[in-house]
Each structure stands twice: as C-alpha cells, then as structure tokens.
Amino acid sequence: MVTAAILSAQTLDATVNKTTPTLFAKYKTAKDYANADIEELTDMIRNISFAGNKAKNIINTMKAIQEKYNGKVPNKMEELIELPGIGRKTANTILINAYNVVEGIPVDTWVISRSYRWGLSLNNDPDKIERDLMNVIDKKYWHNWAYVVKTHGRAVCQTVPFCSKCPVNKICPKNNVKKQL
Ligand code: SF4
Structure with missing residues (x-):
C-alpha cells in the first residue's frame, strides 16, 4: 500500500499496476524494503517517473516504519507526512484505503x-x-x-x-x- 502510494505520484495508474506485481513478489514486508539494494529496486521500478528518488524514499520510509513503528504503517496524518516521499495526498490515500480513516481529500x-x-x-x-x-x-x-x-x-x-x-x-x-x- 505504502509502496504503491509512493510510486503513484505523477505516474499513471496503469504504469504502477504493471510494476507492482513483480515488486510485491520480491518484497513482502517493510523489513524487505528497508534492506533492499537501492540500485536493484530502482531498476525494478525503472518505468516509473523519478524512479531513483522513489526507490530512495521507499527504502527510507520502510526503515522509519521498522524503527519507529515496529513495522506497522502509522495511522495518523501527522506521523505519515513525516515519512520520506509522503505528502498529504499520499497520506490521505493510505489512511482511507488501509484504515478507513478520513482526515482529508487526496488531491491528485x-x-x-x-x-x-x-x-x-x-x-x-x-x-x-x-x-x-x-x-x-x-x-x-x-x-x-x-x-x-x-x-x-x-x-x-x-x-x-x-x-x-x-x-x-x-x-x-x-x-x-x-x-x-
Ligand atoms: S458540465 Fe461541468 S462537469 Fe460536466 S463536462 Fe462540462 S465542465 Fe465537466
């Protein structure tokens, strides 16, 4: 969910949907992403815009989720927007879809x-x-x-x-x- 949300910024849904099956097959937990090799991850998402930055944000976000939130994605807006690569749009999307929490409107x-x-x-x-x-x-x-x-x-x-x-x-x-x- 977090990975797809980060990938979706300024990228067509169809492109994200083509990329995620392979990605999700390889990386299954926050720990898997936190320990990922950035070059390998960048290559796996090379069709996504800003692949290098997004790979870095995914790894750093997952590290923070591992270290600060015990591997569980936080369910508060103020905590989510502190994570790398996550703004209010992505945070709203995560809150609504993962937790059924509505704090705002995702603005895409x-x-x-x-x-x-x-x-x-x-x-x-x-x-x-x-x-x-x-x-x-x-x-x-x-x-x-x-x-x-x-x-x-x-x-x-x-x-x-x-x-x-x-x-x-x-x-x-x-x-x-x-x-x-
Ligand atoms: S009437 Fe309004 S909502 Fe409908 S197509 Fe035109 S601009 Fe869009």
Whole structure:
C-alpha cells in the first residue's frame, strides 16, 4: 500500500499496476524494503517517473516504519507526512484505503485541474486546494472524491469537456469560474 502510494505520484495508474506485481513478489514486508539494494529496486521500478528518488524514499520510509513503528504503517496524518516521499495526498490515500480513516481529500492531478475548472478552488498549491475543497464538500464525500472526479473526468469532463453530454451540466458550477475553462 505504502509502496504503491509512493510510486503513484505523477505516474499513471496503469504504469504502477504493471510494476507492482513483480515488486510485491520480491518484497513482502517493510523489513524487505528497508534492506533492499537501492540500485536493484530502482531498476525494478525503472518505468516509473523519478524512479531513483522513489526507490530512495521507499527504502527510507520502510526503515522509519521498522524503527519507529515496529513495522506497522502509522495511522495518523501527522506521523505519515513525516515519512520520506509522503505528502498529504499520499497520506490521505493510505489512511482511507488501509484504515478507513478520513482526515482529508487526496488531491491528485485530476482533482487539481477539475477543482479549478469547476471553480471550487483557484489555488495552485495542493494543500490549499484540499483546504478549499474541505470547506465546500460534505465530509461524507471526501473518501471517494478523487475517484469520482477521475472517473467523471475520463468519461465526459475530459481536457475538452463534453458538457452537452454531461449528466450534471445543469448544476455544474463551471459558469461561476471567472477564468476560461
Ligand atoms: S458540465 Fe460536466 S463536462 Fe462540462 S465542465 Fe461541468 S462537469 Fe465537466
């Protein structure tokens, strides 16, 4: 979970999904990753963006989990974001999927661009965007907001949106956005 979350930053899901089966077959525990050879790990994830940095972050994160948390991934936001390579987006993803704990909204590239398009946040910084979204979206939707945005984005709200075919075009707040779509 932690490994996949670190790998997924700025990388397509399909690319991560192609890489993880081999990786998970070789490394099964935090200790396995903590003791991994960085060159070997980098080579195994070479198709992932920033492979060298991510390999280093995975190893250092797993070392910290081994040493500070007895091999168990922490379940608190403030502890997760102290780990190398883990920001709020990754921490939110881990908390929601591994622990069913909802502290915020994972802000990925889909959420960033569609938040702007829909006028929900005009900020560029993911943490500020998350704050803006948390102020306007009911908490019961936080856990799957990123998933819904991505699914809707792929279906109709694409780079060039198919607004005439969109099932929510009558309530879409895009008309309130001052800047061009
Ligand atoms: S109407 Fe639908 S497709 Fe168009 S911008 Fe809004 S959500 Fe996206």
